[in-house]
Amino acid sequence: MSDRNAEYDFKWCPGCGDFGVKRALEWAMQTYSEETETPMADTVMVAGIGCSGNMVHLVEGEQPFGIHGIHGRTLPVAFGVKQARPQTNTIIVAGDGDFLSIGAEHIGPAAQRNVDMTCVIMDNGVYGLTKGQASPTTIFGTQTSSTPFGKLEAAVKPFEQYLAHGVSFIGSHYSSRPRDLAKLIGEAMNHKGFSIVHVQSPCTTYNDTFDLLKGNKKAGIAPLVYAIPEDHDPSDKEQAEKLARAPGVPLGVIYKEDRPTLEDRQAEVRVKARSRTPQEMLDTYAV
Amino acid sequence: MGTTDLVVRFAGEAGVVTSAESLAATAAQAGYHVQTYATFPSQILGGPVHTQVHISTSPTLSDGDDVDVLVAFSEDGFNNHKDSLVPDGVIIYNSGEFDPPGDSNSFGLPFDDIAKEVGNARASNMVVLGAIAPLANFPLEALKEYVTKRFTRGRPGDEQIVEANSLALDRGAEAAEKSGFHLAELDPPIRPDYEQIMISGNAAIALGAVQGGLDFYAGYPISPATTVLVWMEANLVGEDRFAYQVSSEIEAIGAIIGAGYNGRKSMTATAGPGVALMSEGLGFAWMAEIPCVVVDVQRGGPATGLPTKTEQSDLFACMYPAHGDVRMPVIAPGTVEECFYAGALAVNWAERYQGPVMLMSEMQQAERSQNIPKPDLSKVTAAGREVYKGDMNGYQRYEPDEMGPMPLPGGPGAYVANASEHDGIGDSTHLPIRHIRGTERRFGKLKLLNDGPHEIENPDAAIAVMPWGGSKGPVREAYLQLQEEGVDIGWLYSMTLHPLPEAISEQLNKKEIVIVPELNYQGQWSRLLRADGYRATSITQYTGLPFKVGFLVEEIKQAVAAHKGGKVLV
Numbered sequence: 001m002s003d004r005n006a007e008y009d010f011k012w013c014p015g016c017g018d019f020g021v022k023r024a025l026e027w028a029m030q031t032y033s034e035e036t037e038t039p040m041a042d043t044v045m046v047a048g049i050g051c052s053g054n055m056v057h058l059v060e061g062e063q064p065f066g067i068h069g070i071h072g073r074t075l076p077v078a079f080g081v082k083q084a085r086p087q088t089n090t091i092i093v094a095g096d097g098d099f100l101s102i103g104a105e106h107i108g109p110a111a112q113r114n115v116d117m118t119c120v121i122m123d124n125g126v127y128g129l130t131k132g133q134a135s136p137t138t139i140f141g142t143q144t145s146s147t148p149f150g151k152l153e154a155a156v157k158p159f160e161q162y163l164a165h166g167v168s169f170i171g172s173h174y175s176s177r178p179r180d181l182a183k184l185i186g187e188a189m190n191h192k193g194f195s196i197v198h199v200q201s202p203c204t205t206y207n208d209t210f211d212l213l214k215g216n217k218k219a220g221i222a223p224l225v226y227a228i229p230e231d232h233d234p235s236d237k238e239q240a241e242k243l244a245r246a247p248g249v250p251l252g253v254i255y256k257e258d259r260p261t262l263e264d265r266q267a268e269v270r271v272k273a274r275s276r277t278p279q280e281m282l283d284t285y286a287v
Numbered sequence: 288m289g290t291t292d293l294v295v296r297f298a299g300e301a302g303v304v305t306s307a308e309s310l311a312a313t314a315a316q317a318g319y320h321v322q323t324y325a326t327f328p329s330q331i332l333g334g335p336v337h338t339q340v341h342i343s344t345s346p347t348l349s350d351g352d353d354v355d356v357l358v359a360f361s362e363d364g365f366n367n368h369k370d371s372l373v374p375d376g377v378i379i380y381n382s383g384e385f386d387p388p389g390d391s392n393s394f395g396l397p398f399d400d401i402a403k404e405v406g407n408a409r410a411s412n413m414v415v416l417g418a419i420a421p422l423a424n425f426p427l428e429a430l431k432e433y434v435t436k437r438f439t440r441g442r443p444g445d446e447q448i449v450e451a452n453s454l455a456l457d458r459g460a461e462a463a464e465k466s467g468f469h470l471a472e473l474d475p476p477i478r479p480d481y482e483q484i485m486i487s488g489n490a491a492i493a494l495g496a497v498q499g500g501l502d503f504y505a506g507y508p509i510s511p512a513t514t515v516l517v518w519m520e521a522n523l524v525g526e527d528r529f530a531y532q533v534s535s536e537i538e539a540i541g542a543i544i545g546a547g548y549n550g551r552k553s554m555t556a557t558a559g560p561g562v563a564l565m566s567e568g569l570g571f572a573w574m575a576e577i578p579c580v581v582v583d584v585q586r587g588g589p590a591t592g593l594p595t596k597t598e599q600s601d602l603f604a605c606m607y608p609a610h611g612d613v614r615m616p617v618i619a620p621g622t623v624e625e626c627f628y629a630g631a632l633a634v635n636w637a638e639r640y641q642g643p644v645m646l647m648s649e650m651q652q653a654e655r656s657q658n659i660p661k662p663d664l665s666k667v668t669a670a671g672r673e674v675y676k677g678d679m680n681g682y683q684r685y686e687p688d689e690m691g692p693m694p695l696p697g698g699p700g701a702y703v704a705n706a707s708e709h710d711g712i713g714d715s716t717h718l719p720i721r722h723i724r725g726t727e728r729r730f731g732k733l734k735l736l737n738d739g740p741h742e743i744e745n746p747d748a749a750i751a752v753m754p755w756g757g758s759k760g761p762v763r764e765a766y767l768q769l770q771e772e773g774v775d776i777g778w779l780y781s782m783t784l785h786p787l788p789e790a791i792s793e794q795l796n797k798k799e800i801v802i803v804p805e806l807n808y809q810g811q812w813s814r815l816l817r818a819d820g821y822r823a824t825s826i827t828q829y830t831g832l833p834f835k836v837g838f839l840v841e842e843i844k845q846a847v848a849a850h851k852g853g854k855v856l857v
Contacts, residue, residue: 008714041679044549044696049706056703057714063680065696066703066713067548069541070571076533076541081696083529083542084503084549088696109534275525278498279664285484285494287315287658 010054013128015210017175017201018051021122024181025093026061031182032089032189033062040064043089046078048098051129051203052122055093064091072102074119075110082117086263089189090117097127100136100156111165113262114193120185121196122175123158124203132206144206158198159244159254163237169195170240170255174213174225175202180251187253193261200225200249213249228252290471291344293423294351297415298337298368299360299381302398306358306412307338308656309433310419314342315485315658316436317429318476322347322623322657324833327510327595337368342425344474347657348760352835355470356422358415360398361385377468379418394466401458407451417459424472430456482661488626488652488757489556491659492582493518495630496554498662500638500669501580503551504530505542507561510594511650512584515556536561540568540581547572547579548704550672550695552634556582559601560591562608569643570609573729575704575713576685576693578637578644578672585649587831596831597651599756600807605645606785606815612726616640616736617784619647621759624659625782626652628667628740632782635670640732641693647784649806651833652757675700686711688724690732739783741791745770749799750847751777753823755784755812758834762804765839774847776802784812795821802826802846804839 012018025045033040043064047056049071056066069077074092082090094103099121110117126144127133133146137158141150162170169191171184181199188195202209215223228250233239240255295310297303304325311321324339341351357378359365362385369378372392380387382395396418398411413434420427434452439445486494493515504523506516519530529551533539536557543553557565562583572579585601587593606617616636620629626648633646675682675694682700684691694700703713708725710716745751754762759780766778779801781791795801795816801823803813810825817823826842828834 005710005712005714007710007716007718010715039697041699041701042697046545054715063701065694065701067545067575068703068705068707068713068715069544069575070567070706073537073541073568076538077545077548079533079538080503080505080542080545080547080551080553081549082545083531084546084551084553085696088549105535106538109538270525273524275528276522278494281494281497281522282484282662282664285486285490286661287483287485 008057010057012051012054013203013205015204016051017124017199017203018055018122020175020178021120021181021199021201022055022058024178024185025055025091025120026059027178027182028185028189029059029064029091030061031186038087038089042087043091044081045091045093046074046081048072048074048094048103049129050095050098050127051124052093052095052098072098073106074098074103075106078117079110079115082115091189092117092119094119094121096121096123096125096137096158097135100158100161107161107167108165111162111167111194114166114168114259116192116261116263117194118185118188118191119196121158121198122201123198124201124207125155125209126203126207128203128206138207157244160241162196162198163241163244163255167196167255168193168257168259169253171195171197171253172250173197174200174249174251176210176214177251184252191256193257193259225249225251228254289474291474292351293342293356293425293470293473294339294354295342295356295358295419296337296339296354296368296371297358297360298364300336300364302360302412303336303338306415307340309412309437310340310416311656312485313416313430313433314340314425315483316433317426318478319343320346320658322350323655324350324651325654337364342473344477348764349836350651350655350833352837356419358419362387375470377422377470379415379463392468394463394468396459396462402455405451405454405458407448407455410452410455413452413455414459417456418463420456421460421463422468423470427456427460479660483658484661485656485658486623486627487514487654487656488620488623488648489514489584489654490518491623491626492556492620492630492646492648493522495627495667496580496634497523498664498667498669499631499634500552501554501634502528503543503546503553504555505533505539505546505553506555507533507536507539507557509536509558509561511586511653512556512558512561512582514653515582515584536564537568540565540572543579544568544572544575544577547577547637548575548696552578552638554580554582554634556584558584558586558594559588559604562601562604566608566610569615570611570613571706572643573609573613573615574706574708576641576729577704578641580633580637580644580646582633582646582648584653585647593831595650597649597757597833598806598829598831599649599758600811600829601647602784602807602811602815605647608645612730614730614733614785615643615645616733616786617645617647618739618782619756619784620782621754621756621780622659623652623655623657625740627662629782631667631669636736638670638672640735641690642729642732647756649757674698681712683711685709685713685725685728688728688731690728690735733786736783736786737788739781739786739788741781741783741788742778743790743794744778745775746777746794748775748777750775750802750850751779751794751798752802752804752843753779754804755781758804758806761834761836762839764836765843768836768840769843774844776843776847798822800824800850802843804834804842806834
């Protein structure tokens with residue numbers, strides 16, 4: 001909502017990967033709204049805390065509803081949003097710290113339930129808003145302000161975690177190709193079930209990985225990103241696991257599984273349930 | 288000589304819950320007023336446990352201080368509870384299990400052997416209830432009617448089951464008559480001329496909330512709030528209703544905030560440890576002004592504390608659950624009947640002031656069954672949400688100093704519900720003027736919650752007792768006794784602890800001293816009253832058990848005497 005709110009003064013650093021993710025989200029939300037013929041007001045964007053959390057204030061164009069909540073709790077809040085009005089297009093935006101550290105406990109339940117909502121994770125491998133501490137995806141041995149002797153923990157492997165939890169759609173991309181990213185986010189929104197698009201979104205101030213991701217011929221750096229081979233079958237879990245373990249950053253859909261969502265299961269139960277009025281409930285207690 | 292009250296305690300392991308429930312249900316059907324009390328260990332099954340039934344010819348206020356009949360299912364039950372007996376009370380023990388050392392006021396019955404003899408091993412409870420009847424002149428016929436009603440379920444074999452249970456009642460009664468023991472005869476019931484229900488405090492809160500329009504519940508199992516979750520999973524079903532067991536209390540508070548934001552009337556129920564985990568979420572709901580209800584069924588604390596015992600030690604935690612400048616609306620019902628109305632009021636308050644509401648109950652009233660007047664639902668209305676229906680964009684939900692309608696996703700007025708300080712549309716801001724106006728707006732809305740049910744008696748007395756929450760019953764009984772004895776004290780009671788109704792504040796201002804009996808060490812309510820400028824002192828107890836009336840009578844007398852003697856109590 002920044003375009004018409006001069007008072008709001010938060011800024012991402014110049015060159016931040018999140019700008020690309022913002023553009024991709026704007027396109028994806030607009031396309032979703034048009035294709036499904038649902039108003040933008042049916043989209044709720046749930047953000048956590050961190051640089052990524054400001055997405056909800058910064059998206060331009062037609063405005064979705066937004067929640068900028070507390071650290072690590074995007075998924076619980078989004079669960080309530082989605083279940084309250086199932087037609088809500090529920091988008092979670094979070095960083096690697098919010099989603100994979102303090103909020104990691106919520107990935108499992110959301111994935112097991114297969115709640116129909118979409119997460120866009122901006123992974124910059126660092127805590128940027130607090131000025132450069134190690135995050136779950138910071139690689140082993142990296143010196144940061146909170147790891148002056150190098151990080152003592154190995155970086156978590158998000159894709160392996162997502163697969164283990166049973167996330168039914170796992171996409172991977174990076175922030176420098178917003179058009180392609182928008183398409184991937186759109187696919188995730190259209191997926192019936194719990195989807196995560198994990199985006200490498202570098203922090204130009206504390207962890208600039210643009211060269212590593214894109215490669216730099218002059219410096220002799222081979223790119224980390226690569227297109228997922230065309231013969232990859234995302235419905236094959238073994239292939240997905242192999243891809244998840246492989247080095248580099250694949251671009252595209254790693255895994256996609258069609259299975260009933262929580263909403264489907266609830267619809268089944270609802271038929272069996274006998275809904276009673278408060279008066280009928282009260283009468284069961286008559287002396 | 289007749290008596291108006293009978294207190295029966297069942298102690299041991301298996302069977303004590305069924306026995307108490309059966310006796311209570313029978314007594315209520317016969318026209319008596321009843322109230323049960325149960326205490327369980329935090330165990331999967333069994334373990335030492337006792338239940339108590341207080342039967343009276345007038346509405347019951349407490350569990351009953353002393354026990355007229357103790358039914359000991361086990362030797363531990365016998366030893367742990369025999370001292371609670373009144374001097375002329377009787378102990379019935381399970382002689383099939385153990386033989387206590389010679390005791391003049393007890394007699395043995397082989398509960399299980401008799402049950403087997405009558406052809407139904409599960410009828411041992413009825414042997415026990417049959418034995419209680421002649422001791423106190425409790426109507427055996429009422430028990431038989433109960434048995435017929437309970438076991439006539441339209442299944443094959445019902446008749447045999449009814450017959451065996453009926454026979455078990457007879458055999459128990461015969462044995463008791465042979466024992467030669469007699470208690471004072473219980474007066475015949477004075478049947479209430481109004482419709483009644485028999486319900487527990489937790490079920491009453493749940494039902495009240497649904498009547499208040501609740502349609503979204505998320506919870507996580509925790510004693511003694513689990514029964515609310517179980518109730519919701521069974522009842523809050525069907526179209527546009529949602530109940531779900533989530534993965535933690537942190538997820539529960541998040542989910543009800545998300546649902547409240549997206550148009551639902553939402554609630555969770557927990558106990559102290561859960562309130563602690565919900566702390567940050569509650570601050571978020573306060574900050575972003577999202578309607579939702581958190582029920583705290585208190586148990587002993589701190590930390591894991593006493594999971595299955597009763598205490599009123601979460602008041603600080605519920606009134607100030609979050610960091611930063613917050614003070615939550617707090618509703619604390621004092622009876623099972625009030626639990627129903629509190630459930631509805633909490634949901635309505637959350638809508639009316641657009642924010643989180645705390646509803647405090649406690650273990651002893653959560654788990655107890657009581658017959659109460661059947662609520663007239665036509666008099667309990669559900670507040671609708673004031674929804675924004677204006678222009679599509681640009682609505683400043685948080686801009687006015689006075690609260691306005693809430694936009695809902697799907698409709699006009701897109702905004703951000705922000706946990707950070709925010710401007711009118713919900714974008715983050717650090718401007719001093721925004722924080723000043725935001726803070727004042729959030730506190731200012733509380734004045735909308737001015738309709739808390741309250742009671743004022745003997746308003747001119749210089750000293751008043753003022754219980755809160757579930758201590759209301761025993762304190763009321765003590766108060767009535769002190770009135771009879773001519774002690775000049777007033778009665779103040781408010782079901783809402785924050786904000787207080789104006790009439791209560793006025794009374795508090797006038798009192799020389801207000802005496803607050805409460806089940807915690809620090810005297811939490813009187814401390815809060817003193818912080819607000821009132822003169823208050825506490826009578827405290829921190830045993831994990833409810834107050835006894837006799838204890839309160841003495842303590843209140845002492846407090847009154849100390850005050851009159853010039854001893855400063857605060």
